[in-house]
Amino acid sequence: MAEPLNIALAGLGTVGAGVIRLVEANAELIARRAGRPIRIAAVSARDRTKTRGVDISGYAWVDDMVILGEREDVDVVVELVGGSDGPALALARTTFEAGKSLVTANKAMIAHHGLELATAAEAAGVALKFEAAVAGGIPVIKGLSEGAAANAIERVYGILNGTCNYILSTMEDTGRDFDDVLADAQRLGYAEADPTFDIEGIDAAHKLSILAAIAFGSRLRFDAVDTMGISRLKAADIEQARALGYVIRLIGMAEVDRTQGGDRLFQRVRPHLVPLDHPLAHVDGATNAVVAEGNFMGRLLFQGAGAGDGPTASAVVADLIDIARGEKGATFSMPAAELEMMEPAPTGHRLGRSYVRFTVPDRPGVLADITAAMRDANVSIESLIQKGDPDQDGEVILAMVTHEGPESAVSQALRILEGSESLTAQPLVMQILGD
Amino acid sequence: MAEPLNIALAGLGTVGAGVIRLVEANAELIARRAGRPIRIAAVSARDRTKTRGVDISGYAWVDDMVILGEREDVDVVVELVGGSDGPALALARTTFEAGKSLVTANKAMIAHHGLELATAAEAAGVALKFEAAVAGGIPVIKGLSEGAAANAIERVYGILNGTCNYILSTMEDTGRDFDDVLADAQRLGYAEADPTFDIEGIDAAHKLSILAAIAFGSRLRFDAVDTMGISRLKAADIEQARALGYVIRLIGMAEVDRTQGGDRLFQRVRPHLVPLDHPLAHVDGATNAVVAEGNFMGRLLFQGAGAGDGPTASAVVADLIDIARGEKGATFSMPAAELEMMEPAPTGHRLGRSYVRFTVPDRPGVLADITAAMRDANVSIESLIQKGDPDQDGEVILAMVTHEGPESAVSQALRILEGSESLTAQPLVMQILGD
Numbered sequence: 001m002a003e004p005l006n007i008a009l010a011g012l013g014t015v016g017a018g019v020i021r022l023v024e025a026n027a028e029l030i031a032r033r034a035g036r037p038i039r040i041a042a043v044s045a046r047d048r049t050k051t052r053g054v055d056i057s058g059y060a061w062v063d064d065m066v067i068l069g070e071r072e073d074v075d076v077v078v079e080l081v082g083g084s085d086g087p088a089l090a091l092a093r094t095t096f097e098a099g100k101s102l103v104t105a106n107k108a109m110i111a112h113h114g115l116e117l118a119t120a121a122e123a124a125g126v127a128l129k130f131e132a133a134v135a136g137g138i139p140v141i142k143g144l145s146e147g148a149a150a151n152a153i154e155r156v157y158g159i160l161n162g163t164c165n166y167i168l169s170t171m172e173d174t175g176r177d178f179d180d181v182l183a184d185a186q187r188l189g190y191a192e193a194d195p196t197f198d199i200e201g202i203d204a205a206h207k208l209s210i211l212a213a214i215a216f217g218s219r220l221r222f223d224a225v226d227t228m229g230i231s232r233l234k235a236a237d238i239e240q241a242r243a244l245g246y247v248i249r250l251i252g253m254a255e256v257d258r259t260q261g262g263d264r265l266f267q268r269v270r271p272h273l274v275p276l277d278h279p280l281a282h283v284d285g286a287t288n289a290v291v292a293e294g295n296f297m298g299r300l301l302f303q304g305a306g307a308g309d310g311p312t313a314s315a316v317v318a319d320l321i322d323i324a325r326g327e328k329g330a331t332f333s334m335p336a337a338e339l340e341m342m343e344p345a346p347t348g349h350r351l352g353r354s355y356v357r358f359t360v361p362d363r364p365g366v367l368a369d370i371t372a373a374m375r376d377a378n379v380s381i382e383s384l385i386q387k388g389d390p391d392q393d394g395e396v397i398l399a400m401v402t403h404e405g406p407e408s409a410v411s412q413a414l415r416i417l418e419g420s421e422s423l424t425a426q427p428l429v430m431q432i433l434g435d
Numbered sequence: 436m437a438e439p440l441n442i443a444l445a446g447l448g449t450v451g452a453g454v455i456r457l458v459e460a461n462a463e464l465i466a467r468r469a470g471r472p473i474r475i476a477a478v479s480a481r482d483r484t485k486t487r488g489v490d491i492s493g494y495a496w497v498d499d500m501v502i503l504g505e506r507e508d509v510d511v512v513v514e515l516v517g518g519s520d521g522p523a524l525a526l527a528r529t530t531f532e533a534g535k536s537l538v539t540a541n542k543a544m545i546a547h548h549g550l551e552l553a554t555a556a557e558a559a560g561v562a563l564k565f566e567a568a569v570a571g572g573i574p575v576i577k578g579l580s581e582g583a584a585a586n587a588i589e590r591v592y593g594i595l596n597g598t599c600n601y602i603l604s605t606m607e608d609t610g611r612d613f614d615d616v617l618a619d620a621q622r623l624g625y626a627e628a629d630p631t632f633d634i635e636g637i638d639a640a641h642k643l644s645i646l647a648a649i650a651f652g653s654r655l656r657f658d659a660v661d662t663m664g665i666s667r668l669k670a671a672d673i674e675q676a677r678a679l680g681y682v683i684r685l686i687g688m689a690e691v692d693r694t695q696g697g698d699r700l701f702q703r704v705r706p707h708l709v710p711l712d713h714p715l716a717h718v719d720g721a722t723n724a725v726v727a728e729g730n731f732m733g734r735l736l737f738q739g740a741g742a743g744d745g746p747t748a749s750a751v752v753a754d755l756i757d758i759a760r761g762e763k764g765a766t767f768s769m770p771a772a773e774l775e776m777m778e779p780a781p782t783g784h785r786l787g788r789s790y791v792r793f794t795v796p797d798r799p800g801v802l803a804d805i806t807a808a809m810r811d812a813n814v815s816i817e818s819l820i821q822k823g824d825p826d827q828d829g830e831v832i833l834a835m836v837t838h839e840g841p842e843s844a845v846s847q848a849l850r851i852l853e854g855s856e857s858l859t860a861q862p863l864v865m866q867i868l869g870d
Contacts, residue, residue: 022731026587032652033584039682131582137732138580143508146581147574149468152461217467256621279738282717296457297740297749299570303714304735317585328835334467402633 002360004039005324008068009059010091011051011080012045015105016133019078019316020054024361030317034324035300052177067101069095076101076127076323078316084108094237096128101328102345103319105132105312111206114213115339118331127328128321134207135288137311138304139318144214144292145333147372151294153215157253160269161307162286163198164230164250166190168238168271169284172247177235200229201250206251208267215292216256217339218265224344225252225267232428233271237357240385240399241319244355246273247281251433257345264345266312272431273355280433281305289378348408353382353432356410358398359425362390369422370398377413379405401432405411422429440472440759442538443503444494445492445526447480447487447513450540450567453744454513454751455489457487465752473752476508500749504530504537511536511562511758513751517544531563536763540567540747546641546657549648550774553766562763564754569642572746573739574753579584579727580648588650595642595704597741598633598720599665599685601625603673604707604719607682612670625721632767635664635668636685636704643687643702646768651691652726652774653700659779660687660702667863668706668869672792675820675834679790681708682716690782708790708867714738715868731751738791765796783843788817788867791845793833794860797825804857805833812848814840830859836867 005054009016023030023038026270031037040312043056043261044065062068077095079102083086088109095102102121104110108115122351122381131141134160144156148376159165163185170181182199183190195205199289213220241248251272258265273282279301283289288306293299307309322329332339358365367386374381380403400411440705444451458465458473466472478491497503500522504512512530514537516523523544530537538794539545539555545552545565556563566576570593591818594600598620605616616693617634620626632638640660665685676683682690692699709716715738718724718853723741728734740746757764795801801820809816815838837845849862 001627018731022585026730029587029652032586033765035579035765035770065851077590078803139578143574143578143737144583145468146757147577147753148749149756150461150465150749152464158715199598202793217464243778249675277717279714279717282712282714295461295747296453296745296752298743299739299747300573301738302578302737308733310731311733313647314585316581317731318582323585325765327764329762330468332469337471338467354795 003171004037004092005320006032006039006041006073007076007078008044008074009040009044009078009080010044010065010068010081011406012043012056012078014213014309015312016045017054018082018147020078020311022313022317025280030243030321034321038324040272042068042071044068046075051381064255066094068089068274069098069100074100076103076320079106080095082106082108084112089113093118093120096124096126099126099406101127101323103129103316105130105316105349107133107203107206107210111209111220111227113280114210114220115336118336122336125321129322129329130317132312132315134210135290136306136308138288138290138302138306138316140290140313141214143302145329147296148292148300151296153292153294155253155255155293156211157287159249159280159283160252161198162220162288162383163191163195163252165283166286168230168248168250170234172242174240175235178231179345180217181246199231200356201227204252204269206252208254208269209322210266211290212254212265212308213253213339216265216342217334218342219339221265221267221342221344224265224267227349228270230271233385236387236397237428241273241355243373243399245276245381246275247429247431248272249274249283259349260346263340263342265342266345266347271430273430275433280431281298338360350407350408351404352434353404354402354407354410355430355432356425357402357428358400359395360398361424362394362396366422369420370417371382373413373416376416377409379409379413436477437471439469439472439478440510440755441474441508442511442513442755443477443479443506443509444475444513444515445479445500445503447478448515449744450599450747450751451480451515452487452489453748455491457702457748458513465756469756471759473755473759473815477503477506479503482549482550482862501525501529502534511755512536514539514541517543517830519547524548526553528555528773529560531559534559534561536562536758538564538751540565540751542568542638542641542645545769546644546655549645549655550771551765555770556766556773557690562758563766564753564757564764565748566675568724569645571739571741571743572749573723573725573737573741574750575646575725575737576649578626579646580738580764582728583729583732583735584768586732588727590690590728591646591650591725594684594715594718594723595639595687596633596685597723598626599639603665603683603685606673607668608679610670610674613666613668620838628845634666636662639685639687639704643704647702648724648774649701650689651700651777652769653777654774655701656702656777656779659700660704661782663705664705671822671832672863673733675792676708676790679818679836682711683707683865684709684715684718695781695785698777700802701780701782702776706865708865710868713868717735729762736803783841783846785842786839787869788839789837789842789844789845790865790867791835791860791862793835793858794830794858795833795857797829797831801857805852805854808848808851812844814844814848
């Protein structure tokens with residue numbers, strides 16, 4: 001048996017503990033598959049004494065995680081600290097300076113600093129791998145950057161945040177409202193105490209920007225992801241969508257737009273109406289799923305556990321096995337210097353069908369105002385449902401679905417209605433996922 | 436830019452032509468991703484003059500494909516001839532003898548000779564890769580052998596034959612009978628003139644045996660796949676299944692059975708009843724899907740185009756890009772010498788629910804005979820549907836679903852009924868896919 005691959009773990013939260021459990025439980029199998037054992041040489045975390053459910057007494061403890069990569073007995077640093085900057089970023093930089101490889105689950109750091117870090121890793125001739133950063137246990141980074149490598153990818157989209165998907169499918173199953181289900185999710189550990197990154201779509205946007213860079217060979221543009229979360233959704237939206245034959249899912253979607261001159265990058269995270277016959281409509285609970293469309297392979301779907309210590313550890317150790325096998329991979333499926341700078345695509349000309357939810361006073365004339373605005377903006381209405389009874393504030397929900405048309409027309413109609421007394425709250429627009 | 440990876444193509448059918456089209460269409464992208472161009476150096480096929488829809492005049496023609504690997508200007512031979520033995524096998528052997536890598540889409544050859552060929556490739560220090568052999572454009576070989584490499588895989592199963600899935604979902608949509616739909620599928624090119632390999636489950640068994648070897652680190656045991664195809668299915672089965680809340684799919688399934696002492700290999704290809712809330716129930720047409728369950732990652736699903744020139748070419752070229760990147764991979768996720776010899780698992784003790792279709796004469800007493808046999812064999816009946824009217828032969832279809840119990844009990848009941856005048860044809864048994 002060859003020399004072991006020596007790793008150092010920075011961060012011993014649930015994922016870090018999961019990696020220790022996995023490396024110990026599957027040690028023999030990993031050695032057979034990797035051709036050499038994976039050995040934990042050192043660990044580091046903020047608090048040495050915290051109870052973690054794993055015994056770390058057999059591993060060297062290092063107080064200052066930033067210098068883990070400088071240890072002679074370490075080949076690869078596994079960064080599970082989190083956060084786009086701070087200790088995680090410092091650790092990544094010192095690791096490459098020390099000529100060691102880095103495996104990370106840190107989507108925020110890759111989304112913000114991926115190009116810099118890939119460049120540093122390449123200059124040092126080492127690996128930067130982050131399978132665990134996107135869609136947990138699903139090998140979608142590998143699937144895109146290697147499995148689909150022969151294809152020009154035309155579109156990549158999917159369900160990238162398990163917390164949102166859990167909340168949406170629970171709202172669907174129970175008819176309960178967002179705040180109520182979120183509170184439950186927090187109690188059950190499916191949502192964090194501060195859920196902003198998840199429910200506002202930021203976590204999904206981090207992941208989408210990483211997938212887009214790999215799929216299109218473009219530089220990371222997290223700053224250019226058009227992002228909206230699920231916090232404004234009501235039980236009534238779910239109900240109306242269901243009545244129309246849809247479920248609501250938070251979809252991250254990226255495309256290269258070639259219609260406006262040059263290659264422009266379209267990236268959007270938003271709740272969408274998903275038709276019941278679409279595979280993503282059946283992705284429930286904390287599951288993640290990613291669809292990639294290539295010019296030769298057609299449509300490919302990856303689905304699995306998007307979070308949790310076991311699945312995330314599985315992805316981290318898959319990266320380590322690649323490195324143990326001597327297969328470093330190209331960080332974003334090609335050298336960093338090859339990645340193209342793409343400007344964000346405008347969105348107004350995009351064709352599609354939209355769902356618009358209006359909150360209106362319960363009085364005559366409202367419908368006439370809204371339909372007049374639609375007519376004036378050239379929006380063609382496919383269906384319109386007014387929910388039966390007004391709520392305690394005398395408000396009624398009006399759910400509208402448009403025929404296919406440019407997104408800018410819907411925006412124009414809403415501008416016409418701005419300030420109108422026929423609306424008691426800002427309308428909510430969602431796209432309907434096409435084929 | 437580094438030196439090109441020079442390839443030779445053996446076999447210029449639809450997939451071979453697809454590979455040429457892909458390598459030409461995506462040449463620039465492939466070079467960026469692989470770090471070097473992929474260049475077609477030579478081609479060979481049975482008939483030089485056949486029209487193929489691609490121009491091969493720019494590539495060296497070789498009459499004797501078996502010596503392609505011996506050419507100095509060839510780094511990798513791509514075998515797209517097909518057949519478990521014959522020229523394909525001869526070509527594979529001479530290629531490794533010449534110290535060159537082989538990429539193949541040939542599931543039959545790998546299922547029958549995979550261990551010999553992997554051993555030869557390892558001895559020569561070259562790659563043997565066959566992503567295109569299983570599930571067409573879906574990178575499931577890579578997904579299992581690399582993406583899921585950190586896991587003990589407990590079970591792998593899926594829809595592995597697009598022809599059968601097309602026939603079954605068309606029977607479902609149209610209510611037509613098997614022979615009728617098969618004839619149509621042949622006219623449309625979804626089934627071959629001799630459809631035996633597809634409809635009798637042999638093609639799926641080839642693929643399953645390859646997946647099992649990778650998932651479990653076991654030697655290939657195609658000979659031990661318990662195989663039954665779909666040719667005995669009737670429209671009535673589809674209809675009864677639907678009434679009970681199921682669709683019928685040809686499922687290949689493999690597990691390691693540890694209940695009988697030692698690790699034993701369970702491999703089965705059979706039509707199954709799939710509950711409508713299972714992701715595989717929504718896999719329609721010629722689509723393939725594979726589920727793998729690992730001890731850390733949980734359940735992972737890969738879905739996509741299982742056949743066709745584009746998707747298959749995508750998988751072939753993904754293998755070539757891996758080789759161009761210097762990443763040969765371990766043929767079955769570990770060196771051939773590490774693969775364990777596993778004996779086939781017995782099946783009688785397996786617990787599950789079964790569907791049994793009886794064809795019976797339309798007279799009193801039949802039901803009493805059948806239910807008595809079930810009672811005597813300790814089979815507990817969950818439901819029993821007798822289809823309304825007898826057909827032109829005076830026969831009636833009786834569809835039964837059992838409660839969970841050992842498969843041997845159902846076999847025992849059918850043995851009791853053997854030769855009984857209450858049956859006018861051999862009963863058909865299908866398993867119900869569990870969670």
